[in-house]
C-alpha cells in the first residue's frame with residue numbers, strides 16, 4: 228500500500244492500484260497519464276458510461292437547487308420525476324416504489340415488505356446468490372465463504388435451494404431445470420414449509436455467483452410455486468437490471484412478473500441510490516412508519532436516477548447491450564475453440580461469463596492470471612464465481628462496436644501472454 232493511503236481501512240480488496248483522475252464513457256484516466264478500458268462498470272454501476280453528460284447536468288442542476296430534502300420531512304420533485312420514469316420501464320404490475328441507498332438495503336426492504344405482506348418469517352434463497360453484506364443479506368449470500376467468514380452465526384430463517392447452473396452440474400438445461408424445481412419443492416417440504424415462507428428471492432441472472440442464465444422456464448416455475456402457496460417472488464435485479472442483459476430488466480426476457488423487484492447499481496450511474504418496485508396491493512400491508520432511513524429517497528440520487536433512465540431510453544441502451552453482447556459472445560466462442568481452458572461462454576446481453584476449467588476442475592489460477600495480464604494491456608476486468616475461475620464481462624452499455632473489438636483484442640493478447 229502506498230504511504231498516502233495510511234488511514235484508509237484495509238478491509239476493502241482492490242482489483243488494481245490505479246489512482247484514477249477522471250473518467251468518460253468506457254475509459255478511466257489515471258493520475259499517471261495512462262488510459263484504461265473499463266470492462267468492470269464499477270461492478271455494473273456505470274451502465275450509461277462514466278460521467279454521461281446528461282447525468283452530470285442533472286446532478287449539477289439539482290445540487291444548485293436542493294441537495295437534500297429529507298423524505299420523512301418534505302416531498303421533492305426528483306422523486307416524483309424518478310417514479311414517473313421508472314413506471315415507463317417496469318415489468319407490468321410493479322407500480323409502487325421505495326428507495327434506499329445500496330443494493331443490500333433494497334434486499335432488506337424487499338424482505339421486510341414480504342414479511343409484512345404475508346405475515347410469515349422465512350426466506351428461500353438460491354445457492355451461489357449474492358444479496359449483500361449486511362447481516363441479513365450476508366445470511367442470504369452463498370456465493371463465497373469470504374463474505375461470511377468470521378461473522379457467523381448469521382440471522383436465521385434463511386433456507387437455500389440449488390440454482391440451476393447447468394455447466395456446473397455438467398447436465399443439459401432440461402435436466403438441470405427439472406432438478407432445481409424438484410429441489411425447490413423439497414426445500415418447501417424439508418426446510419421451510421409454505422405457510423412459513425414469506426419469499427423466494429432469485430437473481431434472474433446469477434451475478435457474483437458466476438453469471439449464470441437459468442434454463443428457459445425455470446423462473447416461470449418459481450413464479451408458479453410462489454402463486455400456489457401465496458409466497459412473494461422477489462427478483463433481485465441489483466446487478467442484472469437497467470439494460471444490462473439487453474432488456475431493461477432480466478425478468479422481461481421471459482415476461483416474468485415478480486411481486487417485488489430490487490434495483491440499485493445501474494439505477495443511479497454512480498450516485499448511491501437503490502430501491503424496490505412492488506405491486507400496489509401490497510402497500511396496505513406495509514404499515515407506515517415501519518421502514519425508512521435518513522437517506523431513503525435522497526434528492527440527488529433521485530435526480531441522477533431519473534436522468535439515467537431517460538438516457539437509457541433515449542439512447543436505447545437495452546438494444547446496444549443486446550447487439551454488443553452478441554458481438555462479444557461470437558468472438559468469445561471463437562476464442563473458446565482456440566483455448567480449451569475456456570470451458571464455457573454464456574450470458575445475456577452485456578452480462579457474459581468466460582469460465583476457466585482445467586482437467587475438469589475450476590481453474591482460478593488461469594482466470595486470475597488472464598485478468599492480471601489484461602491489466603497490463605490497460606484493460607480492467609473482474610472475476611466472479613464461487614471458485615474465482617470465471618471472468619465476468621460487464622462493460623458500460625454505451626460501448627461502441629470498436630471499443631468492444633478493442634477490449635476483445637486486449638483480452639486475446641492477455642490469453643496469449645498467459646497460455647502462449
Ligand SMILES: Cc1ncc(COP(=O)(O)O)c(C=O)c1O
Nearest residue numbers: 329330331357358359434465466
Ligand atoms: C444481485 C445483487 N444483490 C445485492 C447486491 C448488494 O448491493 P450493494 O453492494 O450495493 O449493497 C449486489 C452487489 O453486488 C448484487 O449483485
